[in-house]
Amino acid sequence: MSNILDTKSIDLSAMRHSCSHVLAQAVLQMFPDAKLGIGPTIDNGFYYDFELPRTLIPEDLPLIEKRMSHIVKQNQRFVSKNEPTAKSITFLKKINQPYKVDLAQELKKTGEKEISFYENVMQDGKVVFVDMCKGPHISSTSEIGPFKLTHLAAAYWRGDEKNAQLQRIYGTCFATREELEAHLKNLEEAKRRDHRKLGKELDLFTFSDLVGPGLPLWMPNGAVIAEELETLAKEEEFRAGYVRVRTPHLTKGELYEKSGHLKHYKASMYPPMKIDNEEYYVKPMNCPHHHMIYSARPKSYRDLPLRLAEYGTCYRFEDSGALFGLMRVRSLQMNDAHIYCTEEQFEEEFLAVVRMYLKYFEIFGITQYVMRLSLHDPSGLGEKYVDEPELWKKTENMVKKAIQHAKVPVVEVLDEAAFYGPKIDVEVWSAIGREFTLATNQVDFAVPKRMGLTYVNKDGQEKAPLVIHRAPLGTHERFIGFLIEHFGGAFPVWLAPVQIRIVPVSDQFASFAEELRLKFFDAGLRVEVDSAAESVSKKIRNAEMMKIPYMLVVGEREQKEDTLTVRNYATKTQDVFTFDAFLGKVMKEVKGRVLS
């Protein structure tokens, strides 16, 4: 855990920020007329936007890097300086930096009296570069660690396509050469593992212009993974005492008026279908539907905790610019459930949910994770958050206490709660160190009350239950997107779309291959024979391209001796088994959901 959080520490950030100033200085050396945009730090690096007399090409980057190295060696000091706003604007105009003028005038409007600058000062005291900047910076360019410019991109000034288009240069910078190299290697690996690229190569999912953006269609190979994840979730949820429900994907708007979602959530929803003087919506979440199931029959304390689970598909109208492969979509098939419980039951239920998270992490080999506890900001009460200051306090304390007992890594953030209560996002890191927000866990003290959900307690009084919203496997879309990268497309046997591929060395062994296939198939395995009119070596390459866990090349020896020569994709080894021994091994791996 700790080393990952460390890389976000302020020192690295200051160093990267200083590196972006060095980049800007280098670009100004090459193009004295360059106009500077902004140059912030980002995860693992920095960028800077420029207006330049010509379009940069990748070959420019090493030349810029060379100039940057030179600046680093000059050991320039970073010196902070505040100037009155009006004077600053005059200065920025003078040095012909219109974008900086734009920023300064913005600050003037908000009433800023002074503007902060950082100068780069040579050892002899000469100022060679100055940028409008709040800092912080490191003290001298010589403290900058190993860096690399990674790629170019286009960017609009202030992200608005009505503004001028600038050229963006991305770079990365680390404290040590080893870290930089590991990062660059991870970047390469991330490209190879890109879920959009592998999704296509492995035939997992597709998009259709006729169906619409952000609405993935799961091909047979991808549907296998979704199916296996659902089976896992259903098994675990059955064991944990959940019951399942099924609810329609549509509802009248009235339901969301009553739940309060229309007020707080409408911007993220598909627009209504209007018919018979009613407005119908596709559901952006399952909770109000589940609440209708809860309230369909009177409840007593004996009925609680009630855990209603559904792999419900929800629809959210994400901005088309925000859509990204499976990671940002408009259809979300969620591993959803709502736990209705009393206050006394809350902690136990919450901890059981955390245990379920941990079990899944183990199954998928996720070793790095953190819980991000989002709390409300009292200034948003009545607007962004339901106006119940006392209940917010009480519930947040209850959640904090429960998390402490769960003994899992946690960070707290303000003003990111759900409108009805505190939210716990679970962030995980993939095998190559990329961060994903996978699962959510929310505590809702407001909507159940609002919708009139009750139970009769031991003393015969009507009370509103608490509701825990939880989705440990998140959505199929995002979780499978994560798994593709995490496993680099080489899924463990139980998840692999095709578990075994049989390659007969010639047509002569086609019927033997088919016999074998049927034996595996009858055991419930996903197995296929490659009977294409291609060479054996081509077929072997194809099976490897598809990252199929086990490949059996079968010919005379296999047929005569009743043995199997098995190529293992994960270990890159080849072993000889009897049929029964191999089937036993595979079945054990599948049933045990063993990681390869």
Place this chain on the structure above:
Amino acid sequence: MSNILDTKSIDLSAMRHSCSHVLAQAVLQMFPDAKLGIGPTIDNGFYYDFELPRTLIPEDLPLIEKRMSHIVKQNQRFVSKNEPTAKSITFLKKINQPYKVDLAQELKKTGEKEISFYENVMQDGKVVFVDMCKGPHISSTSEIGPFKLTHLAAAYWRGDEKNAQLQRIYGTCFATREELEAHLKNLEEAKRRDHRKLGKELDLFTFSDLVGPGLPLWMPNGAVIAEELETLAKEEEFRAGYVRVRTPHLTKGELYEKSGHLKHYKASMYPPMKIDNEEYYVKPMNCPHHHMIYSARPKSYRDLPLRLAEYGTCYRFEDSGALFGLMRVRSLQMNDAHIYCTEEQFEEEFLAVVRMYLKYFEIFGITQYVMRLSLHDPSGLGEKYVDEPELWKKTENMVKKAIQHAKVPVVEVLDEAAFYGPKIDVEVWSAIGREFTLATNQVDFAVPKRMGLTYVNKDGQEKAPLVIHRAPLGTHERFIGFLIEHFGGAFPVWLAPVQIRIVPVSDQFASFAEELRLKFFDAGLRVEVDSAAESVSKKIRNAEMMKIPYMLVVGEREQKEDTLTVRNYATKTQDVFTFDAFLGKVMKEVKGRVLS
């Protein structure tokens, strides 16, 4: 089979029609001012609508029946008579029958020259009753078999709520006393088995005014059944070489423009969601989405047959007046699949689908069924049906031939095909003889072509595949509705929402009961302990009300002797087992999907 089709024969229908005239005559005897509406035959009976000086009560029915019996004994002859239209209208006005005048004027408008009447003539030649009627009738009232008036209802004249409200009397009539009694017993049984009544009593599903009409929400008990049906379908489909896909419930309208559904199907669809200059629809069927998966990658003859399966939920905006429990709904979770094949593969694929139907019928104990082959009507070409006369002919012949080879009972009907090809509806009869249309099987030669679906055949040419649309388990909604009636709510163990209920005779045995529960639960069974503060006899009655297959009443003897006293709901017997023997028995029944 045959006896069921026989009950629809024309003789019975004529007899029932005559019986409705006898009913009208009897009502006129009681209320000489009665105005007659219409009096057709219906499945298993007849009705007649009247405008009467007072509202009828159920106690009136035996009095009317008595008069009817008297009329039957009078052996009145039915005599047909045609009169010129104008003269008929004058006559109907004279006898003060305004609704009949209305009907006659309607006929006049359509250019009818003559109107047909039937008179009831006494043995002495006296005419005692006359009704405007096309017939046919039996020759005399004495031929009327045993009859019974069953119930009252309100009805608008011509079914239009802007018209006058009339009173409707329903009756039934059979050739023999035995048939009438069997039918009345079935009616009683059907009331007891009504899926809406049992759905509520057994907590299977619910509707919510806030969610909307025709959109059932599956409660935990009902979701168990849906889940088990899906598991069954997935197992069978895996064995039959299907692969699964998953597609969104939404699509841009463009997809349906291309598929032709918007033209042929729009009236049954929810209206569009309009956003970003696009119209999105919730899908009324899965096929166009599956076609997009088919066409996402190039296909060769080696890829066929390709069988894409999905338990997809579709939405159809049925008229609110047509909605009926689970049997007529707006959300349809379908056991859907599309088989893409060549013409040569068609028959084998079709027969495999029929085999799957037969297997399901066996599993559910469905012994009576018929395939209803819907063909196109050439006069609808270009309108209701795609304008491909030759392909219609060819495909219909292909289907007829395949059905012959399947050796299943079949009836042919004209002008009920899908717009893209012939359709086979599978009609089944429940255990109490009620008919349900469960499953469909359609052959599509038009849409694949229209959407540009192709495969490359052995000669390197591009061809369009045939598509078989099939849904052997229909929709969850309708199939579970059927099963509720078919099993009268007493589901076989594998389908039962709760398989075992444990009733401790006192609190003293609560922990023993819980121990037992865990042992069954660990084996994957759905088991619960009734720990309510009620008497044992009340708990036994409750378990019986819920039709739970096995009930274990546990007390001192069970705890000491390690035996179980098991009450079997289906057989109404009580047996003693060791734990292992009972668990073994139940697991065998569950795994074998044994009928109780």
